[in-house]
Amino acid sequence: MENRKGGENKMQEIHTIMKHMDALIADPSAAAFKATLPFAELLEKLHNKKALFDAALAKSAERADAGRIIGKTSHIDALAYLLDISKSEAFRRTKRAEEHYGNPSPEPSSEELAKETPEEKLAREEKEKQDLAEQAEANRIAREHGISAEKQDTIRYELEKLNDNTSLSRASLRKLAMQEATSRTPEDLRNWTRNKVIRINPTAKDPLAAVKKRSLSIGRQDHDGGAKASLYLDAKGLALLKSLMSKAKPGHLLEDSLAEDKRTKPQRQYDAFADILHRAHSDLLPARSGVGTILVSLSAKDVTNLKASGPDHRYPTSTGIKLTPLEILRLGAAKYDFVTVLDSESGRPLHLARTQRTASLYQRLALFASELVCTREGCDSPFEDNEIHHIRSWLDGGPTDIENITNICPHDHGNNNDQRDGKDNMGHMNIDPTTGRVGYQPADRRKPMRFNNTAAAAESGGAQART
Structure with missing residues (x-):
């Protein structure tokens, strides 16, 4: 009876919070x-608690190999898709999970383990045990005090700058930072953690520290x-750039x-x-990348309507950056002309065959004109960052x-099942037999193909041809 009454009280509290939220919004x-x-203070405490829940959910998603649910290998992709959050937010939650549930001590390499003496092994195991205890204490503080996601991410970001072999381990410093987080503002916590890291980092600096950064x-x-x-910039890059900027x-x-000269100094630089x-x-003229590595996508309609569209209208390019006609001219573009004719139903390029495995320059131009961005659904990765994929595998005889x-x-290339056997719930890229359009076929072939209908894909020549 008491449990039921307690549950009813909690529901009443939530209902009261929602009521006050609606009143304030109105x-x-x-x-x-x-x-x-x-009620706002209570809501903030619940929000801070959710940061720990998000980390736990990310860890459980990793252990459940949740990427397979959506036909991918990464649980980060699954969190982004299933929870309708950005990949960067899913990544932050995953990093938070690593802080809470990962190994707080760096893993020694196999070479280091082979050279380890019995005394060194004992010392290492003792340190790992101590670090696990420090991690558990830091997690307890985060739970009991409801340390916000903002503060947790601040601590993690600053601790990433901690060098190896410091007098205070990362786990110990994280525990201390969590203690400070109970009473400091996010800005003050950042300064406190940063100063602590600077003080305990070894004085003998890594000569390649700047190169690594x-x-x-x-x-x-x-x-x-x-x-x-x-x-x-490392020192070499800094010297070169300063010399050029002079x-x-x-x-x-x-x-x-x-x-x-009315330009400011930053503008001149x-x-x-x-x-x-x-x-x-x-x-720089790479053999397979074409004479001009920036490709601009314009339809015949775009060309005839340049004046009507106006000087501020932007056209998509292979880099993912959109350019106005003036900016295209400033690049010195249009020195070489290539025209690709697209099918009006599928939006795919018309026939252009080659017998070699590597796609030719002309095939790349044709694909850019047709697709503009990655053809996996929901992706807006620009053509220049992508790879050419054989829909039917080259190893399977695909030309x-x-x-x-x-x-x-x-990323999506690694998630494609070339064998097309549905293993691990992994699907594959395919061509819709009805429309001729390229899309993603889920592992369960009873499910319909999924196409890329992002705003970026809608600007492709293929999309314009289809409409």
Whole structure:
């Protein structure tokens, strides 16, 4: 009786929270804030608890090999698809699960184990035991105090910068950071953890530390057509770039070097950098990538309607970046013309056969014109990042003909069952016998094929031909 009454009380609490949420959403007044605040605090505690639930669910999904449910190998894909969350969010939950349920001590290599003395083995096992205890204590603090996902991710991010062989293990420092998280704000916790990592990292630095950190990441294109990029340079790259940027003085790259240069210093440096990229792009001509490695997709209708579409209309490219006519001209494009004719029903290129395994330049151009992005459903990976896939496996006698190839991203390529036997609930790319369109056939062939109907795929030449 008491359990049932307790359950009824919990349901009443949830109903009351929902009622106050609806009231605040309908009228976010000062009075509503005061009335809702106690319930908002309770809701936040529940939200923090969900961070631990998300980590546990991610770990259980990994152990259940949940990717097989949707015909893929990764449980991250399964979480994203089944919970309707982004892959980046699914990845964050998985990393949080590793912190909670993974091995807190780094795994020694087989070579290290072979050289290990009995004393060293005993010391290692004792350290692993201690680290497991520290991990359990950190997890207890996170559970009992409801440490938010934001704080947990902050701790994990800062601890990734911890070097090996420090005086304080990662597990021990994570426990201390969790204790601090109970009383510090997210910003203050970040500073506390970062300072702690800096202090205990060995003073003898890795001479290749900067080389290992080298990175370049490019964000999504924004409404203005540009994107932010993040770059970390090692000493060599830094010296080269600084040397090249030294040329970006007022007047550099202007037709009249004596004219007034109204560009800011960052703008001059960017123009110098873009000029370097443009020169390198003209000099590097990979054998199979074509003369100009940036391909632009325009239909015949687009060409005839350039004026009506206006100068701000953007056209998709093989890089995933959309360009206006002016930007295409600034690239120096249209020096070489290729035209691909697409079937109006399937949107597939017309016949172009080859007997070699590797797709020719012309077949790649035809696939780009037809497909633009990965053809696996839900994927918007641009053509330039993808691989050419034989719909009927090359090893199974599938020819490298335009009718038997498509483009899919490396991730989805690894999830394709070339044997087509339904093993592990893995499906395969195929051609719809009715429409001629390329799509994904689930392992259960009684289920209909699934096609890529993303916004990116809808801009492909094939999609335009079909409509």
